[in-house]
Amino acid sequence: MERVNELYAQIEQCVDDREKLVLLFDLATSLLNFDERRTVEVSEELGALAERLDSNVGRSYYHSTKARILFRKSLFKEATIEFEVASKMANLTDDTTIQASCLDSLGIAYRIQDKFKESETAALQALDMFRSAPNTESYQAVCYNNLGSLYKDLEAFDKATEVYKAGLELAQEIGNDRMVCNLQNNLAGIGIMTHNYKEGLYYAQLALDGFRRLSHKNGEVLALVFVGHCTFELGNYAKALQDYLTCIKLLKNFDHKLAEAQVYKGLGNVYAKMQAFEEALKNYNKATEISLSAHDFEEACEIQLVIANMYHNIDDIASAEMYINKAIALAKEHTLPKITEKVATVQSHWAKATEQS
Secondary structure (H helix, E strand, O other), rough: OOHHHHHHHHHHHOHHHHHHHHHHHHHHHHHOOOOOOHHHHHHHHHHHHHHHOOOHHHHHHHHHHHHHHHHHOHHHHHHHHHHHHHHHHHHHOOOOOHHHHHHHHHHHHHHHHHHHHHHHHHHHHHHHHHHOOOOOHHHHHHHHHHHHHHHHOOHHHHHHHHHHHHHHHHHHHOOOOHHHHHHHHHHHHHHHOOOHHHHHHHHHHHHHHHHHHOHHHHHHHHHHHHHHHHHHHOOOOHHHHHHHHHHHHHOOOOHHHHHHHHHHHHHHHHHHEEEEEEEEHHHHHHHHHHHHHOOHHHHHHHHHHHHHHHHHHHOHHHHHHHHHHHHHHHHHOOOOHHHHHHHHHHHHHHHHHHOOO
């Protein structure tokens, strides 16, 4: 909130309307993690000022802000449209940094919709543009972060780790504490996905401590979810349960569907380990519901497979088949080849287990 207060003070004293455009954009960006309603209000003020000044820079800021609000609501297609408009407005200016920022944002929007080729093209072009412009180290660190996330989604984990660490080194050099935390948390995610839970916990705890120092509640939840996942996998179920319950309390103050789904999935895992299967199913179903509402169909399928395995492990074969069929149906409906492969792997594992018994 300290940065928000500084921006309010600067806006109040500002007498240059074109400088005010930049301050309003920075304010909207800062508010997005704390106060969505006020972010919308500031964005509308920004848009009105941009039109009054007939400023394409201001229009680009305005549409970028609208896109970020939509993105946070998991309305990814709508957000992409706004980012594309923002990029068009930026290209009408001679500001390389704004143009590159819009491309970087488009890369994120494409990635979340599995448009990986378009995402990589936009991200690499943005990084090249940032490198050609002076005083853009912070932007470059952000770009490394986003590019690493793309490679993570493609399961190119070595490449993702390399890019994240390059961004982390740069963020530490320039003292961008928030980006340091983001990159540490993404490295924690790599640790989880590669089953290196000790390293994952190391980075997640660093990120959690950093986000708490920054009073960044959104980041705190994301890091704490990863702490919970690693703690669970390392066998400390009571601590993991407490981590997840703390996340639920934090999530009462803002909306972050992707994190919330992970929390309830984590709770389901804990209860399943404790053989409280009804409670596990309740939390898995909640995670599925949230994932579907966020259009994260791949995660919804993953949860169905987790439920199927839970039932198979307790020899409830009928329930296991029911949930694996749900995953198959959802994967077909949304064309998710990765899930189809995972279903085949699960079924093969079941068949081998049956033969051995």
